[in-house]
C-alpha cells in the first residue's frame with residue numbers, strides 16, 4: 001500500500017526544479033501508484049470467492065468491477081495534475097486526475113481523483129481564479145488554480161508533461177490530439193474535455209437538456225461522457241442505472257461503440273428510434289413499418305421538380321404528424337374512448353342480480369384508474385366475472401334452500417341453467433365494453449377530412465397550399481392499396497396511442513435517455529420518446545445547421561421549451577468546433593451562410609491549421625474519377641487512412657464505387673442505407689449517411705449546382721454536412737460548373 005508518508009512527500013514543492021527533475025519526480029510517483037495498483041489487484045483477486053451464496057455473488061460482482069477498473073488504470077493511472085489552493089486557506093494542494101479514482105485504503109486519502117469527481121472541475125474549468133466547486137451537496141467552495149499539468153505517455157513510459165497556467169493558458173495537448181486523430185471509430189476525450197463541454201456533460205439529470213452544438217463541437221462524444229458522468233454522480237441513488245441512446249442508424253452505433261467500454265460504462269441500450277418504439281406497438285398481422293430510407297430517398301434523391309404536388313402532400317403529412325397538435329388530436333380520441341368504454345346499460349344477470357351502469361363506471365373510472373386503459377379494462381372484466389361467480393353461487397344457494405323446502409325437485413339442472421344464463425349475460429355485456437385495435441383506431445382518426453382540417457389548423461400548417469382532403473386521402477390511400485405498410489411518421493402517434501392504452505408493460509423507464517442528431521426529430525416524436533424516460537430525464541443533442549430532411553426535423557429548439565417534456569427544459573450551446581481545420585471550417589461556414597436562419601451561428605474552429613481546401617475541374621467524368629482514384633492512393637501514402645468519397649445520392653455512389661473499383665481502387669466500401677458496420681478505409685458514401693461521422697479527408701464528387709442549389713436550404717445543409725466531415729483535407733473534383741455555394745470559397 002502507498003504509505004501516508006510517501007504520498008505526503010509528493011505534496012512537497014517542485015518549483016525551482018528543472019523540467020527534467022520534475023519529470024523524474026513524476027515518474028517516481030507513477031511507479032509508486034502502479035505498485036499500489038498491483039497490490040490492489042492482488043488483494044482484489046484474492047477476494048473473489050467461489051460461492052453459491054447470493055450476497056457473496058453480489059460482492060464478487062462489485063470486486064470484479066473494481067478489478068476491471070484497476071486493470072484499465074494500470075498503464076495510465078492519471079493523465080493530469082492540478083495545483084490549487086482553497087480561498088482563505090493557507091495550504092497549497094495538488095491532485096492527480098485519472099479515469100478512475102484511487103484511494104489509500106489505510107488513510108482514505110485520495111491518490112488519484114476520478115475525472116468525474118467534483119474536484120476534477122479544477123482541471124476542466126477554463127478559469128484559474130475563484131473556481132467554484134460543489135464539493136458535496138449544498139457545499140460550494142472557491143479555489144485558485146496555479147498550474148494544470150498534462151502528461152504524455154508512450155506505451156508504459158511517461159515521456160513529457162505540459163503545464164498550463166493563467167498566464168500561458170494554451171491547450172497544446174488538445175491541438176496535438178486533434179492533429180493525431182484519425183482512428184477508425186470515435187474515441188473518448190477525458191483528457192482534453194473543454195470547459196464549455198464540461199458544463200454540458202455535468203448538467204444535472206432529471207431534466208430535458210437540449211444542446212445545440214456546431215458541427216464537430218463534440219456533441220456525440222460529450223453525450224457518451226455525460227452518461228459516464230451520470231452513472232458516477234448518481235451512483236448512490238438506487239436504480240439510476242439504465243440508460244438508452246437513440247442513434248440515427250446501426251452504422252452510427254457501430255461508429256461510437258468503443259467509447260462507452262473505454263469509459264467503464266456497460267449495459268447501455270444503444271438503438272435507433274424505430275427499434276426503441278416498435279416493440280411497444282401491437283401491430284396486426286402482416287403490418288409493418290416502411291424503412292425511413294424510402295422517404296429520405298424520395299426527397300433527397302428524386303429528380304428536381306418530380307411530381308411537386310405529391311411531394312408537397314407527403315411533406316405536409318409528415319410535418320403534421322410530428323407536430324404537438326397530434327398529441328391534442330389523439331388525446332381527444334383517447335379520452336373519448338375511455339369515457340365511452342363502459343356501456344350505458346346496467347349489467348343484469350337476472351332480475352335479482354344486477355349491477356348498475358353507475359357502479360360499473362365507478363369501478364372503471366375510480367377503483368382502477370391507476371392502470372393503463374387495457375389493463376383497466378381487463379381488471380374490470382375480472383371484477384365483473386368475480387361478481388358474476390358470487391351471484392351464481394348465491395343463486396345456487398337460494399335454489400338449494402328451495403329444494404329443501406320442497407319448492408323444486410331437480411336442483412342440479414336448474415343450477416346449471418342459471419350458471420349458463422349468468423355466463424351468457426356477462427359475455428354479452430363484455431362484448432359491449434369497448435376495446436381498441438390500435439391501427440384501425442388511428443386510421444379512423446387520421447382519414448377523416450374534418451379531423452385533418454382541425455389538426456392542420458392547430459399545427460399552423462393550414463396555409464401551406466395543401467388542403468385537408470388531400471392529406472386525409474393520402475392517409476387513407478395506403479389502406480386502399482392493401483400495402484399494410486405504415487410510415488416512419490406513423491410510429492410516434494402509434495407508440496403514443498400504445499402508451500396511453502397499454503402503458504409500458506414490463507419495461508422499466510430509463511434513468512436517462514440520450515438522443516443524438518436530434519435536429520432530425522419533430523417535437524411530437526421527442527415527446528413520445530420522453531414516455532420512456534424517468535421524469536423526463538433526457539439529453540437531446542443536435543445541430544440545426546445539419547437538419548437535412550425537408551419533411552421532418554427542427555429549425556428552432558425553442559419550440560421544445562413548452563409542453564413537449566414533462567419537467568424542466570434547458571438549452572445549452574457548444575460553439576467551438578474541434579474536428580476540422582480552420583481552413584475547412586471557413587469553407588463550411590461560407591456554404592452555411594447561404595442558409596438564412598437566425599438560430600444558427602457559424603461554428604468557431606479551434607486554432608488548428610491545415611491545407612487550404614481546393615477544387616479541381618476536369619474535362620469530363622471519366623477524367624474526374626481517375627483523378628479521384630489517384631488522389632486516394634496519394635492520400636493513403638500520406639497516412640490518411642479514413643477517406644470519404646461523397647456524392648449526393650445512393651444511386652450516384654453505387655456508380656462511383658463501381659467505377660473507382662474498376663480503376664483499381666482496392667477495398668473501397670460502399671455505404672448504403674442498411675450498412676451496420678463502419679470499417680474505415682475508403683468509404684463511398686451518400687452525403688446524408690455521412691452525418692455524425694468523420695474522415696481524415698473528404699473528396700466531393702462533382703458538387704455542381706444541380707446537386708447543391710443555393711436556393712434549396714436542404715442542399716445548403718447537405719453540403720455543409722459533407723464539408724464538416726473532414727478532419728484534415730477537403731477537396732472537390734468537378735466536371736460540371738461548381739455550385740455557387742463553393743465558388744469563391746475554395
Ligand SMILES: Nc1ncnc2c1ncn2[C@@H]1O[C@H](COP(=O)(O)OP(=O)(O)OP(=O)(O)O)[C@@H](O)[C@H]1O
Pocket residue numbers: 174177178181187189192193194197213214215216217218219220221222543546578579691692693694724
Ligand atoms: N475536447 C476535445 N478533445 C479532443 N477531441 C475532441 C474534443 N471535443 C471534440 N473532439 C473531437 O472532435 C471530433 C468531433 O466530435 P463529435 O463527433 O462528437 O462532434 P459532433 O458535434 O457530434 O459532430 P457532428 O455534429 O458534426 O457530427 C471528434 O473527433 C472528437 O473526438
